Amino acid sequence: xxxxxxxxxxxxxxxxxxxxxxxxxxxxxxxxxxxxxxxxxxxxxxxxxxxxxxxxxxxxxxxxxxxxxxxxxxxxxxxxxxxxxxxx
Amino acid sequence: xxxxxxxxxxxxxxxxxxxxxxxxxxxxxxxxxxxxxxxxxxxxxxxxxxxxxxxxxxxxxxxxxxxxxxxxxxxxxxxxxxxxxxxxxxxxxxxxxxxxxxxxxxxxxxxxxxxxxxxxxxxxxxxxxxxxxxxxxxxxxxxxxxxxxxxxxxxxxxxxxxxxxxxxxxxxxxxxxxxxxxxxxxxxxxxxxxxxxxxxxxxxxxxxxxxxxxxxxxxxxxxxxxxxxxxxxxxxxxxxxxxxxxxxxxxxxxxxxxxxxxxxxxxxxxxxxxxxxxxxxxxxxxxxxxxxxxxxxxxxxxxxxxxxxxxxxxxxxxxxxxxxxxxxxxxxxxxxxxxxxxxxxxxxxxxxxxxxxxxxxxxxxxxxxxxxxxxxxxxxxxxxxxxxxxxxxx
Amino acid sequence: xxxxxxxxxxxxxxxxxxxxxxxxxxxxxxxxxxxxxxxxxxxxxxxxxxxxxxxxxxxxxxxxxxxxxxxxxxxxxxxxxxxxxxxxxxxxxxxxxxxxxxxxxxxxxxxxxxxxxxxxxxxxxxxxxxxxxxxxxxxxxxxxxxxxxxxxxxxxxxxxxxxxxxxxxxxxxxxxxxxxxxxxxxxxxxxxxxxxxxxxxxxxxxxxxxxxxxxxxxxxxxxxxxxxxxxxxxxxxxxxxxxxxxxxxxxxxxxxxxxxxxxxxxxxxxxxxxxxxxx
Numbered sequence: 096x097x098x099x100x101x102x103x104x105x106x107x108x109x110x111x112x113x114x115x116x117x118x119x120x121x122x123x124x125x126x127x128x129x130x131x132x133x134x135x136x137x138x139x140x141x142x143x144x145x146x147x148x149x150x151x152x153x154x155x156x157x158x159x160x161x162x163x164x165x166x167x168x169x170x171x172x173x174x175x176x177x178x179x180x181x182x183x
Numbered sequence: 184x185x186x187x188x189x190x191x192x193x194x195x196x197x198x199x200x201x202x203x204x205x206x207x208x209x210x211x212x213x214x215x216x217x218x219x220x221x222x223x224x225x226x227x228x229x230x231x232x233x234x235x236x237x238x239x240x241x242x243x244x245x246x247x248x249x250x251x252x253x254x255x256x257x258x259x260x261x262x263x264x265x266x267x268x269x270x271x272x273x274x275x276x277x278x279x280x281x282x283x284x285x286x287x288x289x290x291x292x293x294x295x296x297x298x299x300x301x302x303x304x305x306x307x308x309x310x311x312x313x314x315x316x317x318x319x320x321x322x323x324x325x326x327x328x329x330x331x332x333x334x335x336x337x338x339x340x341x342x343x344x345x346x347x348x349x350x351x352x353x354x355x356x357x358x359x360x361x362x363x364x365x366x367x368x369x370x371x372x373x374x375x376x377x378x379x380x381x382x383x384x385x386x387x388x389x390x391x392x393x394x395x396x397x398x399x400x401x402x403x404x405x406x407x408x409x410x411x412x413x414x415x416x417x418x419x420x421x422x423x424x425x426x427x428x429x430x431x432x433x434x435x436x437x438x439x440x441x442x443x444x445x446x447x448x449x450x451x452x453x454x455x456x457x458x459x460x461x462x463x464x465x466x467x468x469x470x471x472x473x474x475x476x477x478x479x480x481x482x483x484x485x486x487x488x489x490x491x492x493x494x495x496x497x498x499x500x501x502x503x504x505x506x507x508x509x510x511x512x513x514x515x516x517x518x519x520x521x522x523x524x525x526x527x528x529x530x531x532x533x534x535x536x537x538x539x540x541x542x543x544x545x546x547x548x549x550x551x552x553x554x555x556x557x558x559x560x561x562x563x564x565x566x567x568x569x570x571x572x573x574x575x576x577x
Numbered sequence: 578x579x580x581x582x583x584x585x586x587x588x589x590x591x592x593x594x595x596x597x598x599x600x601x602x603x604x605x606x607x608x609x610x611x612x613x614x615x616x617x618x619x620x621x622x623x624x625x626x627x628x629x630x631x632x633x634x635x636x637x638x639x640x641x642x643x644x645x646x647x648x649x650x651x652x653x654x655x656x657x658x659x660x661x662x663x664x665x666x667x668x669x670x671x672x673x674x675x676x677x678x679x680x681x682x683x684x685x686x687x688x689x690x691x692x693x694x695x696x697x698x699x700x701x702x703x704x705x706x707x708x709x710x711x712x713x714x715x716x717x718x719x720x721x722x723x724x725x726x727x728x729x730x731x732x733x734x735x736x737x738x739x740x741x742x743x744x745x746x747x748x749x750x751x752x753x754x755x756x757x758x759x760x761x762x763x764x765x766x767x768x769x770x771x772x773x774x775x776x777x778x779x780x781x782x783x784x785x786x787x788x789x790x791x792x793x794x795x796x797x798x799x800x801x802x803x804x805x806x807x808x809x810x811x812x813x814x815x816x817x818x819x820x821x822x823x824x825x826x827x828x829x830x831x832x833x834x835x836x837x838x839x840x841x842x843x844x845x846x847x848x849x850x851x852x853x854x855x856x
Binding site: 191237240244252256262263281410416 | 623
């Protein structure tokens with residue numbers, strides 16, 4: 096949506112998507128979050144987790160909208176969206 | 184004098200058969216859930232329960248088979264309701280897997296087997312006592328169970344109350360091994376109200392939910408039991424488990440669990456085992472009989488005494504755990520044990536084991552379909568008194 | 578765009594047992610995820626939720642959710658749940674079961690519980706085989722699919738579970754795949770509060786066994802199959818919802834009707850008997 100001027104309180108009111116926290120102790124590297132993220136923000140990491148599975152990790156945070164699909168699709172309950180109070 | 188009060192409870196003298204007396208005993212004991220399946224000769228238990236349970240505010244359901252019946256009573260017990268089912272041989276066989284589940288989950292409940300002649304479909308309307316070993320060993324794995332044997336409608340009424348008390352106390356399914364003769368025989372049954380304090384209810388947890396562990400035993404080896412819906416949010420499983428109730432798939436957990444499941448009953452045998460003795464003090468021949476056969480054996484012992492033979496009767500009321508110690512005690516003085524039973528030899532092996540060769544053990548079998556005649560048992564008593572060698576006569 | 582953070586669902590899980598035993602890509606985890614979120618959405622009192630499960634991978638759900646839960650014998654979750662519900666009608670009883678557990682050995686209990694319209698919610702995770710024992714065929718394995726006991730291809734017709742259960746008398750019948758997360762969560766929430774027998778079939782990948790033997794060895798392959806071939810048709814004619822190997826998958830909410838439950842009739846019976854005695 097194009098605005099004719101910048102709102103004065105934009106900085107305050109701008110939404111901040113939550114932080115995607117992936118618990119690598121639980122992740123088994125199935126890849127669903129990576130595959131089905133609508134914005135392709137996640138990728139499989141090159142490292143291995145403690146049980147020897149590869150795990151998913153955030154690749155491009157700027158594209159994340161916080162839709163929460165990764166959180167509900169994860170079969171391992173490994174992903175949580177937490178409030179990102181960075182800078183607040 | 185005999186009648187029904189407003190809340191559905193009976194009291195007074197009644198004329199009813201064993202099946203009906205069993206149902207009434209359950210109601211007096213506090214049973215408020217029955218799930219069953221029609222099977223001769225236990226159907227009357229279900230029919231009576233279907234009529235009486237709604238009168239006392241309980242729930243009756245006829246399930247689709249005996250397997251479902253066994254599971255339903257376990258579920259109801261976990262909801263906090265005393266529950267019972269009744270069946271006969273073929274249904275008893277079907278219930279075995281989930282009887283094991285009841286033992287493993289430590290679920291109080293009562294299972295009644297009104298025995299009929301087998302194997303397989305056998306003689307549905309005729310008596311036998313062929314499920315006695317199955318009662319002890321029918322389910323897979325190592326476990327201990329409690330089984331009671333009544334020998335009259337009055338006794339099945341009384342023992343059903345005892346069965347509920349034992350199952351709640353020891354958190355184990357308790358079996359009532361009756362037979363078609365008792366089940367379908369009508370006699371006087373006296374129903375008297377019991378004081379509310381005398382009925383046992385399972386131990387409740389004494390700690391808040393965060394600290395509760397479903398299988399952490401007290402000193403008596405029995406854990407307090409939480410029921411569903413009270414906020415304890417426990418997990419229980421038929422897999423070998425640890426004190427938290429979680430599956431624990433290792434030999435150490437198995438050892439700990441199985442020992443406790445068995446010992447909680449074995450170490451308390453003295454409180455559990457009941458039997459009746461007639462004229463055994465000076466007896467040289469002990470007739471060991473149970474159920475309907477015990478009534479005939481009583482007559483045989485009278486006839487033997489009249490003929491000058493020092494005979495006595497030992498009647499187990501608790502058949503499992505078996506009254507081993509008493510048999511061992513009697514074997515020190517008696518010359519022989521005569522075991523009449525309506526099968527081709529089941530309890531006689533237990534007797535023989537306990538006698539340990541100190542006396543003769545004689546089986547008086549009846550394959551089923553009829554009861555013994557007192558004269559048959561008397562003949563066996565005579566024969567064993569006269570015989571010179573020490574081998575078991577079959 | 579605005580995002581609400583979901584409350585971490587760890588409060589509904591036995592986190593001391595995580596990570597769970599299900600394989601990478603297994604849909605049971607997603608079904609459980611939707612289940613606990615469905616409970617939250619429905620606003621249920623968690624102390625009154627009881628979960629009963631059978632044996633198999635789906636049967637392990639009972640052990641991972643933090644409710645009063647019972648891991649019973651193979652196929653017998655439903656009669657156990659029946660006893661539980663009749664013993665305490667205030668409980669909200671949920672049965673979690675796999676396709677083999679509920680439709681093979683438990684088949685009899687399935688049709689009778691539906692017939693009685695017991696107030697129980699059944700979530701059947703259908704991965705088309707017996708996963709825990711290594712991938713044998715089951716009553717829902719599609720024709721011609723391979724399994725360890727049908728190495729030349731399955732020659733049996735599978736059950737169409739929604740059709741079976743609806744014909745037996747269930748009042749809420751739905752089928753979703755684990756890809757249909759939002760719909761599944763909503764369906765579960767609806768089924769949990771609806772009185773009567775509710776049955777939700779959840780199709781799931783089983784990558785290491787069923788998937789591998791049928792050329793879909795990665796969970797992603799099965800998920801893509803769901804993505805391509807599933808069609809949402811709420812209220813579809815159940816005769817046309819059977820699943821063939823590689824064919825279209827009809828999902829949706831098929832049945833949502835009202836019918837007096839066993840529990841209600843039971844209560845009426847007790848009232849009637851009680852009145853008769855007072856009279």
